[in-house]
Amino acid sequence: MEEGMSDFCFRGENVGGNRVSATGTKCGRWNPTTEQAKVLTQLFSSGLRTPSTDQIQKISNQLSFYGKIESKNVFYWFQNHKARERQKRRKVDKDVIRTENSISMNFFTQNFTQLYDVSEAEKVTETLQLFPLNSFGESESKSTKVHASDCRDNTMFSYTEEEQMNHPPLDLRLSFM
Amino acid sequence: MEEGMSDFCFRGENVGGNRVSATGTKCGRWNPTTEQAKVLTQLFSSGLRTPSTDQIQKISNQLSFYGKIESKNVFYWFQNHKARERQKRRKVDKDVIRTENSISMNFFTQNFTQLYDVSEAEKVTETLQLFPLNSFGESESKSTKVHASDCRDNTMFSYTEEEQMNHPPLDLRLSFM
DNA sequence: GATTTATGAATGAAAG
């Protein structure tokens, strides 16, 4: 989308489909090899959504056979895929709702959101052989974020434009600690 | 993750009270201005990790000079920054271990782990003079993204081409139990 | 090879 070219992180050379840093000092962003992508996708479609740190390590470890990879790459991969799937679903829901409204399907006031939550339900609750234990069939919260706006801190405030103009005394010494 | 944070959303450019990103979209959430980020980072590297409510208030108060900000932003900033530094270190450390175990990294006797302890080291206990008096003049440093080409993680590695060629054992069966 | 798209990476906010 954007082409905000801020050139840091030099492009790495592509070697066999994988970026490699000759000196190890450059950092192109990681890009999964075909094999890596395949495995990750498999895991995802198997129901894995939020692998634990331990699982991430194992996955990363295994995938390193196919090329350079760091655990954080795996972490981000799942994070992004989950988010984007959700995002997509949300968009669809919206369209559906909009359609419903325009078509005046308001006959029945059933909550459509629920319908989707069910379908989205993580069927997979089994355990993958290599990646044992928990965090598979997550509840994929459908919670509409009721969020108790508890601002942990009721002292928030900010200066008005006027106040911003006259600079405060400023002396925030950190002599403590 | 951590400093060198990309700031595309031109910090400080207030438009009707709302910051605007380079893409022109309004920033719903707070995004520190360059100056604000600088100060926060300084405080952090000075050793501040969990500021008290009072400190948060003061910091927020001071930073409001550089742009809209609420104390909760400061609160979150420290919370996130602290958590992510830990998280990163954790991931990195594990990757390092993995790497060392998988490959005989004995070639290079340097301990990579150390590289990550440096930044955390300095527990400055001195007074930090924030906001030097002459930094007015509507600076809004154009500080162009020094964005260090820091490879956030130099623990990555990959197998040699040869190793990649012959399919490794990799028993990644997705069979369920 | 410029523009668009897909996706890796980052981070503010908040839930757990």
Added chain:
DNA sequence: CTTTCATTCATAAATC
């Protein structure tokens, strides 16, 4: 404190 979610930024890959 840890973990998760959303949104955004940046860039490699795809497309025109």
